Amino acid sequence: MIETGYKSLEVWQIARLLVADIHRMTLENLPKFEIHEEGGQIRRSIKSVKATIVEGYGRRCYKQDFTHE
Numbered sequence: 001m002i003e004t005g006y007k008s009l010e011v012w013q014i015a016r017l018l019v020a021d022i023h024r025m026t027l028e029n030l031p032k033f034e035i036h037e038e039g040g041q042i043r044r045s046i047k048s049v050k051a052t053i054v055e056g057y058g059r060r061c062y063k064q065d066f067t068h069e
Contacts, residue, residue, distance in 0.1 A: 006057040015050040022046045 006012050023046075026039035 006054045009053065009057065012050065012053045012057075015046075015053055019046050019050055 023043055026042050027035065030039050
């Protein structure tokens with residue numbers, strides 16, 4: 001099955017893998033006192049990267065958004 005849409009983008013696929021890897025790393029490798037505060041911030045930020053890729057893909061159809069500087 002050939003994927004279409006943002007899921008077919010190589011950058012999104014890499015970001016998806018990074019989300020899983022970084023999530024695991026923050027739970028396994030950070031000191032216990034940093035798991036909740038710093039770990040949570042790191043997990044939210046990598047998920048934000050993936051979401052931003054999807055948002056940008058969705059805006060590609062709108063000329064005004066595409067040409068906005």
